[in-house]
Amino acid sequence: MNVLEVRGATKTYDVGKTLVGAGRTLHALRGIDLAVRKGETLGLVGESGCGKSTLARLILGIEGPTSGNVTLAGKPVGGYGRLERAKLVQPVFQDPYSSLNPRMRIARIVAAPIEVRGIGTASSRRERVRAVMNAVGLPEHFTEVYPSQLSGGQRQRVAIARALVGEPEILVCDEPTSALDVSVQSQILNLLARLKRELGLTLILISHNLAVVHHLADRVAVMYLGRIVEHGPTEAIFGAPRHPYTAALLASVLSPRPGARLPEMRVGAEFPSPLAPPPGCAFHPRCPCAGEGCATIDPDETRDGPRGYRCHYPLAHA
Amino acid sequence: MASIASATAAPVLALSPGRVALGRTLRHGGFWVGGGILLVILVAAILAPLLTAHDPTWQDLGKRLVPPVWDARGSWEHPLGTDQLGRDYLARLIYGGRISLLIGFATVLISGAIGTALGIAAGYWGGRVDLLINFVLTIRLTLPVVLVALVVVALAGNSLTILMLVIGLLLWDRFAIVTRSATQQIASREFIVAAQAIGSSTGRILFKEILPNITGPLIVVASVELAHAILLEAALSFLGLGVQPPLFTWGLMIAEAKNQLFFRPWLIAVPGAALVALIFAINLVGDAVRDVTAPEGRA
Amino acid sequence: MTGPLLEVRGLKVEIAVPGGMTRPVRGVDFSVAAGETLAIVGESGCGKSLTSLAIMGLLPRAARLAAETIALKGLSLIGLSESGWRRLRGERIAMIFQDPMTALDPCYRIGDQMAEVLRQHRPVSAEAARQRALELLTRVGISSPEQRLTQFPHQLSGGLRQRVMIAMALLCEPELIIADEPTTALDVTIQAQILHLLAEIQRDTGIGLILISHDLGVVAGVAHRIAVMYGGEIVEIGERDAILGRPLHPYTEGLMHSIPVPGETRRGETLGFIPGTVPRQTGELTRCGFLERCPYATGRSAAGPVPLREAADGRLVRCVLPLDGSGRDPAAWTRQAEGV
Numbered sequence: 013m014n015v016l017e018v019r020g021a022t023k024t025y026d027v028g029k030t031l032v033g034a035g036r037t038l039h040a041l042r043g044i045d046l047a048v049r050k051g052e053t054l055g056l057v058g059e060s061g062c063g064k065s066t067l068a069r070l071i072l073g074i075e076g077p078t079s080g081n082v083t084l085a086g087k088p089v090g091g092y093g094r095l096e097r098a099k100l101v102q103p104v105f106q107d108p109y110s111s112l113n114p115r116m117r118i119a120r121i122v123a124a125p126i127e128v129r130g131i132g133t134a135s136s137r138r139e140r141v142r143a144v145m146n147a148v149g150l151p152e153h154f155t156e157v158y159p160s161q162l163s164g165g166q167r168q169r170v171a172i173a174r175a176l177v178g179e180p181e182i183l184v185c186d187e188p189t190s191a192l193d194v195s196v197q198s199q200i201l202n203l204l205a206r207l208k209r210e211l212g213l214t215l216i217l218i219s220h221n222l223a224v225v226h227h228l229a230d231r232v233a234v235m236y237l238g239r240i241v242e243h244g245p246t247e248a249i250f251g252a253p254r255h256p257y258t259a260a261l262l263a264s265v266l267s268p269r270p271g272a273r274l275p276e277m278r279v280g281a282e283f284p285s286p287l288a289p290p291p292g293c294a295f296h297p298r299c300p301c302a303g304e305g306c307a308t309i310d311p312d313e314t315r316d317g318p319r320g321y322r323c324h325y326p327l328a329h330a
Numbered sequence: 331m332a333s334i335a336s337a338t339a340a341p342v343l344a345l346s347p348g349r350v351a352l353g354r355t356l357r358h359g360g361f362w363v364g365g366g367i368l369l370v371i372l373v374a375a376i377l378a379p380l381l382t383a384h385d386p387t388w389q390d391l392g393k394r395l396v397p398p399v400w401d402a403r404g405s406w407e408h409p410l411g412t413d414q415l416g417r418d419y420l421a422r423l424i425y426g427g428r429i430s431l432l433i434g435f436a437t438v439l440i441s442g443a444i445g446t447a448l449g450i451a452a453g454y455w456g457g458r459v460d461l462l463i464n465f466v467l468t469i470r471l472t473l474p475v476v477l478v479a480l481v482v483v484a485l486a487g488n489s490l491t492i493l494m495l496v497i498g499l500l501l502w503d504r505f506a507i508v509t510r511s512a513t514q515q516i517a518s519r520e521f522i523v524a525a526q527a528i529g530s531s532t533g534r535i536l537f538k539e540i541l542p543n544i545t546g547p548l549i550v551v552a553s554v555e556l557a558h559a560i561l562l563e564a565a566l567s568f569l570g571l572g573v574q575p576p577l578f579t580w581g582l583m584i585a586e587a588k589n590q591l592f593f594r595p596w597l598i599a600v601p602g603a604a605l606v607a608l609i610f611a612i613n614l615v616g617d618a619v620r621d622v623t624a625p626e627g628r629a
Numbered sequence: 630m631t632g633p634l635l636e637v638r639g640l641k642v643e644i645a646v647p648g649g650m651t652r653p654v655r656g657v658d659f660s661v662a663a664g665e666t667l668a669i670v671g672e673s674g675c676g677k678s679l680t681s682l683a684i685m686g687l688l689p690r691a692a693r694l695a696a697e698t699i700a701l702k703g704l705s706l707i708g709l710s711e712s713g714w715r716r717l718r719g720e721r722i723a724m725i726f727q728d729p730m731t732a733l734d735p736c737y738r739i740g741d742q743m744a745e746v747l748r749q750h751r752p753v754s755a756e757a758a759r760q761r762a763l764e765l766l767t768r769v770g771i772s773s774p775e776q777r778l779t780q781f782p783h784q785l786s787g788g789l790r791q792r793v794m795i796a797m798a799l800l801c802e803p804e805l806i807i808a809d810e811p812t813t814a815l816d817v818t819i820q821a822q823i824l825h826l827l828a829e830i831q832r833d834t835g836i837g838l839i840l841i842s843h844d845l846g847v848v849a850g851v852a853h854r855i856a857v858m859y860g861g862e863i864v865e866i867g868e869r870d871a872i873l874g875r876p877l878h879p880y881t882e883g884l885m886h887s888i889p890v891p892g893e894t895r896r897g898e899t900l901g902f903i904p905g906t907v908p909r910q911t912g913e914l915t916r917c918g919f920l921e922r923c924p925y926a927t928g929r930s931a932a933g934p935v936p937l938r939e940a941a942d943g944r945l946v947r948c949v950l951p952l953d954g955s956g957r958d959p960a961a962w963t964r965q966a967e968g969v
Contacts, residue, residue, distance in 0.1 A: 059816035194845070
């Protein structure tokens with residue numbers, strides 16, 4: 013059963029608009045199709061400006077799509093009240109220094125989701141907070157401290173505890189480890205892997221770090237300029253990418269092993285502006301494989317078993 | 331986990347950011363000087379009947395213009411002398427401070443409420459709301475404050491209530507500007523998105539998530555506007571459009587004494603010095619708050 | 630090779646904070662030869678950025694510097710006057726920062742900023758400065774450089790801005806370039822290109838390069854030697870392949886075990902991690918600085934400050950364990966209880 017479905021979702025923003033003058037249109041999402049099964053981990057990969065964070069906001073219901081729809085548990089996100097929606101989906105953000113209110117004690121931050129929903133009494137909520145903090149590996153005496161007294165990794169655990177306290181179905185993690193030090197990053201990855209296993213959580217993992225996505229995701233969707241250009245099971249995508257952009261991303265992973273050489277990047281350096289997406293395939297100005305038609309015809313999705321890609325000249329199977 | 335927890339879990343004191351700021355404020359020299367002067371003036375205003383036996387409105391025409399005690403002809407019966415109607419000047423100074431402070435605080439409450447509400451709304455919602463509020467703000471900024479106050483008071487009469495309302499309705503601009511930008515900064519932080527995602531009501535986001543995070547700049551603006559309002563009232567009173575007898579303020583005392591400027595300068599110097607001391611004290615306290623709340627670690 | 634290009638001995642930085650003194654850099658020794666890339670690796674708070682700022686004479690006002698030697702080709706940089714520093718910076722040592730948007734002045738066109746830097750150090754005409762800027766923009770792989778000269782920083786993408794920064798650093802043909810997290814703010818596909826450019830320029834010009842990064846992956850492709858910093862000290866320094874192939878300090882080892890590598894680590898497997906957090910750097914060290922977080926710590930770790938010792942392959946390691954790597958079980962990195 014699909015717990016999350018996105019069909020033809022687009023999102024545009026008007027920028028530079030005033031009371032009288034019209035501005036320009038920023039195409040953040042240009043037609044996204046996605047389906048996520050219960051208990052599955054979907055990795056959303058892409059570089060800054062590809063629309064992955066906008067997609068997260070649509071899934072969280074903080075914004076509505078300009079067209080198309082986003083369905084949670086069989087019903088459009090917009091059809092839920094804010095409390096019902098919060099019961100289904102919760103976020104974990106990139107920057108744990110910005111995602112916790114500096115003026116609130118940890119106990120209040122973690123309890124907020126159930127307090128807002130009016131679940132239980134004050135004392136039963138305290139119990140629940142204690143249990144969930146324990147589950148994410150935070151000592152009990154942290155309940156009374158303020159975020160500024162915790163390290164980055166500890167704060168990210170608080171953010172995860174807050175997301176879990178209301179027992180949501182889906183966790184949307186937007187770059188959950190990018191702001192953390194390497195040694196702490198692995199702790200958070202271990203924690204997410206364990207929570208996923210133990211709680212059967214559905215995880216949307218958004219990251220530009222392919223190693224992180226490879227480590228946790230069951231399926232991967234690669235985004236470029238508001239489109240999903242390739243998606244499929246993690247092993248298949250990492251084993252044999254069909255889209256040149258996926259291949260470029262995979263090549264860019266820097267290995268810390270001795271003898272590792274800098275990867276030869278064959279993609280152009282210029283990331284196009286979402287204010288003026290290139291015609292045809294949006295990746296063609298940077299694509300090493302671009303050929304006839306790429307600059308004019310926007311490729312449709314080609315299905316290939318459990319995977320799909322949008323490319324006129326896909327790379328060969330490995 | 332026990333072994334690790336014990337290594338890192340040394341006594342963790344719950345230091346709220348508010349308490350840290352308070353601690354730093356208490357170590358700030360300017361805060362003590364300004365706060366001390368302010369406290370003396372406030373206590374004097376509150377305890378007025380205990381500090382002087384004289385009725386500030388009691389006229390004793392036989393004792394007009396008695397000089398203060400430091401003059402050879404002065405006496406301790408009227409430490410600051412008497413005015414042209416023979417009223418005890420110390421009593422008038424103490425009681426007059428009451429009205430000056432009342433007007434100051436009341437107008438800051440009014441202007442603060444208006445400006446903060448508009449600023450938060452503009453900063454949080456942005457877009458059309460922001461454009462609209464900015465438009466109103468621009469109109470407000472084009473109005474010359476003193477001139478408008480003069481006209482309104484002249485037309486509507488000058489009761490204490492009207493005076494407070496007029497000044498309050500005129501001085502919200504800085505509150506709006508500062509809270510708007512402070513709110514924009516806070517609203518872009520991820521904990522606001524997190525609050526939206528847990529289903530918080532807008533009221534909860536505005537009052538529990540945003541407001542506590544902009545109190546620092548709010549206090550600073552409030553101190554500036556408090557001084558501003560007191561001075562504006564003094565100016566209006568000096569022009570004869572402020573409070574009317576039998577009520578009186580420091581501004582009115584200066585106005586009533588303006589004919590005596592050359593012959594009995596203390597009549598202007600005394601309320602004038604009180605006014606300068608009050609404004610100075612308020613600004614010192616405001617500066618101290620800004621020093622400890624604005625950009626991290628400027629202590 | 631005649632003497633190192635840059636020699637640093639006993640570099641210490643202290644910063645007064647309310648209620649005491651922090652010691653973010655506690656005595657760092659290293660040298661960089663001409664034509665060499667030294668990577669300084671460590672996590673936030675290890676002192677790597679302050680070390681580089683100290684070499685540039687750019688420490689924050691509140692910081693106090695102490696060092697036995699900081700010398701560029703024999704010229705001591707300790708106690709240099711402000712005007713001495715100004716002549717040196719840009720001319721002989723150049724720096725590349727993490728965020729080129731904040732390092733470039735948003736009010737000036739690229740061409741004007743580059744000319745300004747050059748003309749501060751060289752008596753050249755405006756036209757000559759422009760030519761030099763053009764030449765360097767081309768050198769760092771910027772297409773249509775003529776057009777870029779007239780653009781403002783905000784009109785360029787992050788990758789292009791970093792290329793401009795590199796071009797600016799090269800203007801006066803410095804002998805040493807310090808690059809502080811030069812690719813951290815960039816997208817992954819751009820990151821490799823910028824690293825290529827840095828490595829290539831370093832190779833072609835024979836300058837010394839200090840590359841500061843938290844990312845071992847970035848370092849692996851570029852550095853000749855690696856210095857790993859922890860708690861204000863260098864805990865391991867030596868040849869790149871030796872350190873990455875077989876880290877000898879437990880901190881380096883823990884870092885290597887923390888990184889998932891597609892194709893090497895199994896999906897979903899428990900990754901290694903370093904428990905605890907970096908302690909506050911106050912007071913003198915009386916024992917191994919990594920002790921609380923080290924799964925191998927022994928009684929000898931607590932006996933006193935740990936000196937750097939030389940291992941068989943020539944690298945220096947600040948650890949009391951046998952330096953042949955014996956007696957360790959890497960599984961310790963994943964077996965520990967999940968700490969915070």
